[in-house]
Amino acid sequence: MAEEAELAADQHVRYIVTVEKKKDSFESLVMEHIRLNGAYWGLTTLDLLHKLHAVEAAEVVDWIMSCYHPESGGFGGNVGHDPHVLYTLSAVQVLCLFDRLDVLDVEKVADYVAGLQNEDGSFSGDIWGEVDTRFSYIALCTLSLLHRLHKIDVQKAVDFVVSCKNLDGGFGAMPGGESHAGQIFCCVGALAITGSLHHIDRDRLGWWLCERQCKDGGLNGRPEKLADVCYSWWVLSSLIMIDRVHWIDKKNLTKFILNCQDKENGGISDRPDNAVDIYHTYFGVAGLSLMEYPGVKPMDPAYALPLDVVNRIFLRK
């Protein structure tokens, strides 16, 4: 008789805490430049599993700040790496988890992000000018968490995101870019945060998104691709924000995610029996959170943080 799969929460916590210490393998070195993202993935997962206290808050905050560039106001992916919005958002999100936004020079950080908005409303990732709707989401999310949205032209930012809307109802990285679940999350998130979801044809996008569910129960990122655990977040959170999540089969998706666990050593992989990593561990647990899996804290689908953290930021006096 097949065993009912369960979430191996303790093993995942142990995996996250130990992998943080392993910095010298080739695999870790190749990811060295996105360590700050890794911190967000690992720590948010710990919080979702009610184990944020397994790490020393002060240590984490100190390390985050060592990635800060006081001249620009941005954060790099690791100590000594150049500032970029990708890591600035992760820094702000981690500080939100610990309720330590007080360590920031909020105006400086907000100015860094706001200064990257272009004439057409789009955002560059850094001073080198790459434009992508990922950066629109990041900018809006960061500034919103810091209560500094007024520093940018929100309408133009929204208009740019809307200009990336495709005929299948989805969104791409830039105008004309093919619809992809990751970009869709960014655009839907950007529109959610700015109260602009009515720009979306929710039935059309909802159907495109629910068609991401494959025969194995997992979700892919676009048509004719393989399922991957990370889409359990990108697709699911998008569906939740547009109130169409009931169009997928949650039971089968849950089974898929649980089958991607390494129940002995902890961690979750992209597909069953593949190598685990922090990224997929986070997205797997986050996906389970969105499906109200018992024992996992509920998450806010737009800000990608636990619900209690977001409620605290926007509702507490």
Place this chain on the structure above:
Amino acid sequence: MHGRPRRLAKPVDEEAASAKAAKLRDLQVQVLQNHHSRTYTKEAIGLSFKLLEINPEAYTAWNYRKLAFQHNVKELSDPEAIRSAVDDELRVVEVALRQNPKSYGAWYHRKWLLNQKLTPVDSEREFGLLDKLLKVDARNFHGWNYRRFLARFMGVPDEEELKYTMDKIGDNFSNYSAWHNRSILLSNLLIQQSKGFESKQKVFSEEFELVTQALFTDPSDQSGWFYHLWLLAQTSTPDKPQLIASWPCNGAKLSSSFIKEKVDQNTLSSIWCHSLKERTVPIVLYFNEPVKGLNQSSVKLKSYLEFGKDIHWRALSMTDSGYSNCWATYLQIANECSSSQQYSVEVSILCSEDIVSRSGSNYDSPVHFTFTIELISDSQDIDLFDKPVAWSCSESLQSYGNCEPIPFDLLTITSALIEEESNWHFERLSEQIDLFRELPDDNSKFVKLTLARLLLACAAMKSCGRSLIERKRYCDEALGHLSDLIHLDPSHKQYYEDERSSVLMDKLTCDMETFMKHCSVQVQPNSVPLNHVQLRGLSLTCVGFAERLMWVQVLDLSHNSVRSVEGLEALQQLVSLNISNNQISSFTALEPLTKIMFLKVLDLSFNEIGAHPIDTTRYICSSPFSHKIEACEAFEQCQKKNFNVEEYWDALLFFKSLKLKQLDIEGNAIASKENFRTLVMELIPSLKWFDGECVN
């Protein structure tokens, strides 16, 4: 991070692995050092190449290379030397792309180089690189993005790029990226009215042929079906905005009172309009697509009654930069008028530049309608809520023979003007239906789903008189396919249920014959006659075609599977609503009800409010998280009274905007929470009946 096996096939050579890691670590340390010290020697730059060859994701190294390039190139004046320097960078990108064809850093570096415009672009080399990469992976969106950039940069006409998409599709019909690019190019060509692309009809006819070919060749490929859906949407969207329903409708008679004898004798000829007691007349306008620009000059009102100075039109549906299907205004009767006098009001919408649809068309379907208001000065003050309103469970409702609710035909103000365009649409759709009926559909859900969509598109074009019989036939056939789909594709069951629910509402309400069975005029003892619609127990998941229900005053939607009440905001006459025994899962999902000014009785019992930690309408409603509401303003009062805002913010926002007399909420998880009942009673001072008990 992706696609690596968990257990390695052969044992790890520890020493080699260590050496490999050490080499990378040293490279990374050195490159960062050179970057921070602004060392741009040939040697230093060479190290960055070695690093990016191994790890194209080391983004700081790409930044370093840009700085080094800028530093060194500004010393050069010889165009050949400059070209060589650019060439070096392009080669680094190519090496990096060999390692990872999806490296953001590599692709952007190339784009950045071209944008420096220091040397003419080698078109063959650029397109050659793209051809190679897209041959290896036709779905590499980085490649396609770069291709779109390059085409624009080099001034390649869209028609030429269109040919390229044809080639890719010809190679392999299953190429979503190519079909997507095709849709983008065609849209541009149509908007620009380029030579050969002036006629939407011609272009879409050809595209239908192309995609049908693909679908018949390989029905299991998904990309064709998605493209087909796009084409279908293009041919089914309304060409121009039109008014499709209004309240009051043409010929309606509104009264603020009623004569009991007339009720008893079944000779009621007017609608009891509760807002007239407060000398307010709502007018609701419903269009076939979202529009904006309704104001005092675009919507003309003619009457002997004087209305308050500023006539302000309010968008009722979720607005999209101010666009909405449904608009309302609340006329305040300003002048003194004699009792029992009837006044007519004429509403005219003329061709207008003010009123514009989301698709950009101006309003040019002039329409007007007239209704009468009877003002009665003696106040028959009836307390409607003397006793709690009971919901009738019996099958046969008290129906008043002669006095029918407003005939449905009158709800449609404009008859669908059959124009040439519509004929073309209908022909195209019928053609497609015939074609797809021929395809064997036993295993392909896409065939069935597409057929269902085509049938519904045809149904939508049959909107009046005798063609309603055809409409119902199309609906029935579509319903058949949707039922099959629930068995064929069970993981998408809820999607098909929602579609089914919408079609059922259409079928039920599109003609008076069927609809009559659900309608009646109800009079409770010592009460007023109210128009009642009964839609209980129909497995409905949502409310569709709300524009046909704008006259409804009492609505029973209980014992269904309703999870969304979107659409109900159009029912401005609604006094009582029963959505008990459904699947409403949060207060935010009920936001449309807060737009119904005169809602007094609400039965929410036995739903799922409070049972779900994840709120799927959190960002659809107006809230502080989406910056639609200022948290401090909205919750100031509540915080003073020590309500837990973090826990009850959604309940607070919902209840404080309603002036209910009667509320039922038992059977929801939230109802048993501590202090919840106190909260509700504080928030709704007008509440008289709470879960069947009298509030004092």
